[in-house]
Amino acid sequence: SQKIEQNSEALNIQEGKTATLTCNYTNYSPAYLQWYRQDPGRGPVFLLLIRENEKEKRKERLKVTFDTTLKQSLFHITASQPADSATYLCALPTNTNAGKSTFGDGTTLTVKP
Amino acid sequence: NAGVTQTPKFQVLKTGQSMTLQCAQDMNHEYMSWYRQDPGMGLRLIHYSVGAGITDQGEVPNGYNVSRSTTEDFPLRLLSAAPSQTSVYFCASTIPGRGEQYFGPGTRLTVT
Numbered sequence: 315s316q317k318i319e320q321n322s323e324a325l326n327i328q329e330g331k332t333a334t335l336t337c338n339y340t341n342y343s344p345a346y347l348q349w350y351r352q353d354p355g356r357g358p359v360f361l362l363l364i365r366e367n368e369k370e371k372r373k374e375r376l377k378v379t380f381d382t383t384l385k386q387s388l389f390h391i392t393a394s395q396p397a398d399s400a401t402y403l404c405a406l407p408t409n410t411n412a413g414k415s416t417f418g419d420g421t422t423l424t425v426k427p
Numbered sequence: 428n429a430g431v432t433q434t435p436k437f438q439v440l441k442t443g444q445s446m447t448l449q450c451a452q453d454m455n456h457e458y459m460s461w462y463r464q465d466p467g468m469g470l471r472l473i474h475y476s477v478g479a480g481i482t483d484q485g486e487v488p489n490g491y492n493v494s495r496s497t498t499e500d501f502p503l504r505l506l507s508a509a510p511s512q513t514s515v516y517f518c519a520s521t522i523p524g525r526g527e528q529y530f531g532p533g534t535r536l537t538v539t
Contacts (some may be wrong), residue, residue: 323467337444347524357431357517357530358470403469407526414460416530417469 337404450518
């Protein structure tokens with residue numbers, strides 16, 4: 315089965331800096347990889363999906379890279395703001411079925427003003 | 428659209444009691460899933476469904492039952508609650524081939 319490791323449980327950075335979160339996976343290479351944001355007491359919210367044939371994807375201040383050789387995805391938030399403070403989860407499909415995914419334990423980002 | 432809704436928001440059960448967690452979505456998504464999330468941990472898949480009448484087990488199915496009689500609803504039943512089932516439960520739905528899942532607000536369950 316797929317195993318996911320996210321780089322650290324907690325990441326603290328100063329406002330305005332770039333936050334970089336890591337997601338490493340083992341076993342087979344998935345067709346795509348997703349990133350979600352979760353605020354305390356709430357359900358995860360989908361942010362970005364990157365497919366195996368895409369090296370990089372951007373959405374506003376977010377950038378995701380996907381290296382299938384290294385079996386790694388990097389998630390960047392540029393010009394970070396205190397409102398970006400949350401837990402970020404990466405997820406991979408467990409099989410070709412989109413309804414079955416494996417999630418990492420998440421990295422909690424705190425952006426200090 | 429209300430998206431994915433879950434009831435109740437909070438529940439306290441005694442060991443051995445049974446209950447049903449409700450989940451509904453109004454986006455006509457074929458795929459629905461139930462996850463549990465324990466403190467400091469990611470989401471673990473309990474059961475999922477690829478359409479009405481079709482369900483399958485996830486990573487941690489023991490102690491839980493599901494059924495899917497309509498596209499909209501996907502209830503999760505706890506047969507005989509145990510303290511190990513204390514957790515936050517999330518329901519999610521998705522469109523086949525799209526990948527991104529839409530999550531409900533969660534049900535926080537405590538079993539004493």
